[in-house]
Amino acid sequence: MNKLFLVSFLGLLITAYAVAGNMLYDNFNILGELEDLDIAEEGAELFEDPFWISERGGKVLVNVDSFGAVGDGVSDDTEAFRKAWNTSCSTPKSVFLIPPGRRYLVNATKFQGPCADRLVVQIDGTIVAPDEPNDWDPMLPRLWLDFSKLKGVVFQGNGVIDGSGSKWWASSCKKNKSNALTIESSSSIKVKGLTIQNSQQMNFVISRCDSVRVSEVQVSCPGDSPNTDGIHITGSTNVVLQDSKIGTGDDCISIVNASSAIKMKRIYCGPGHGVSIGSLGKDNSTAIVTKVVLDTALLRETTNGVRIKTWQGGSGYVRGVRFENVRMEDVANPIIIDQFYCDSPKTCQNQTSAVQISQIMYRNISGTTKSKEAMKFACSDTTPCSNIVLSNINLEKKDGTAETYCNSAQGFGTGVINPSADCLNSHDKGYILIDHKENNAELAERIGDRITHTEL
Known part of the structure; x- marks a missing residue:
């Protein structure tokens, strides 16, 4: 009986050891x-300033000022932006330029592609949204600057995208609030250097995109601003975000x-x-x-x-x-x-x-x-x-x-x-x-x- 017990016990030990292994x-x-x-980063560091200042760069400069934009922060520059976009989108090697030192008041707008090759969106000035809910385009209640159906486009510059969201935050309601910058249904997109702030709701949305590289972007909203996600990624693949600072009232990054x-x-988050x-x-x-x-x-x-x-x-x-x-x-x-x-x-x-x-x-x-x-x-x-x-x-x-x-x-x-x-x-x-x-x-x-x- 003792021998049988010992054999059985040893068998259990061997089995337990094998299972643990x-x-x-x-x-x-x-x-x-x-x-x-592993997630490939190739292309993330290949941001190059466009040579639109130099004739050798072969770039076609499309300045929103040339289409009637005033840039005083009061006049409505929406139509000038739409006309400038249509021209730059249809012109190869063009630069859609928002020049520095000015504030452009722009209402909700869709900037649609597909566009000609090698388009650069150069934002060096400030784009500001209407700060009164009653002034918002009722046909576009959930978006502000919406770029779609693009391929191989570079967004860059030292400019600011300002959503003027304070009066929307006061309502604390998720309905009828717009995201600031949206890039959707696009591929091979690069975004560098921009500041996005004070969105009514989400600051920067990447939706249904493939191959997006975002670098040195700053997102800023008060810590008590509701539903103001910093960078929101939905339905997208192969996205790299790096060297960015985000402070907001909701998720710094949401996926x-x-x-x-x-x-x-290399992400800083807070608040x-x-x-x-x-x-x-x-x-x-x-x-x-x-x-x-x-x-x-x-x-x-x-x-x-x-x-x-x-x-x-x-x-x-x-x-x-x-x-x-x-x-x-x-x-x-x-x-x-x-x-x-x-x-x-x-x-x-x-x-x-x-x-x-x-x-x-x-x-x-x-x-x-x-x-x-x-x-x-x-x-x-x-x-x-x-x-x-x-x-x-x-x-x-x-x-x-x-x-x-x-x-x-x-x-x-x-x-x-x-x-x-x-x-x-x-x-x-x-x-x-x-x-x-x-x-x-x-x-x-x-x-x-x-x-x-x-x-x-």
Whole structure:
């Protein structure tokens, strides 16, 4: 009897060891996949000033002043902008010029393509929206400067796009409010150097686009201005945002449905609601977001840090995300997944379906948290978050102890994790939580052998 028990016990140990080995190997696979997540940056640094000042540049200068624009901030220059656009859009190698030193009052306008090759939109002056809601074009209630159906167009300059949104903010209503700059249904677009400020609603929207490079853009709105997302990406692929400073009353950057291959690098955010994926799944809709990287960012005094937010009742998935090299300074919710998001005056109904969230890495994230819960993974009971990877996290609360909250969240950690994330325990789902409190050199060596380090 004793021999039979011993044999059985040894068999169980061997089986358990094999299972643990398989789970550890699965974790290495997940790390490898997240490490290899790559988003090409080619073209991001190729911003060149147009040689429209030089005859050798071969550029055709189309100045809005030549079409009757006054630029005093009072006269309506909308029609002059439309005429100048039609000319520049139909002329190869042209520059649609908004010259410096002037303020151009422009009402809601659609600037449509397709256009002739090598168009440059050079904004050096200030474009200002009407500041009275009654003066807004009733036929275009949800947009202001809308550029669409373009290919290979460069937007650049030291100018300002000013949405004059203060009277709309006072109404605190999402309806009948316009986004400032929208680029939609376009490809191979470059945006550099512009300042976008005081939008009625979202400041800069990239919608249904492919291959967009944004560099050195500044977005500015008061911290209490409602729904004024800084840069909003929807239905777009292959987008790189870099070297930009965003301060606003909502998400600094928001990424929503049907977006993939999005990279953000060297981003300053504050004030604002952080860098967010979502919200997704509202009204039982299907949403898919994949392959998102935030690399090198400073978030200062924001209400959230890096966030994924979904509504109950949705479907689809968020998969393949890496947040790394992020510094938090007095951020209320530094790391948060919220699958119970409810931006509604009414209580949201409990529903079982949810947008699935998996393969999310948080690496080299440090700083201070205002809230007790420095990390919060509030996931659906029926669709748990899986494959959450924490690597080298150090978040401290100045006046107390920081904690981690988990609900239906599975994953593992490597390196130092502070506060502890033992609640990310996934034995029942085939994953294990690596003990981050011990300095396991052998384990680190094995992980290093497994991961391919790729500079994005």
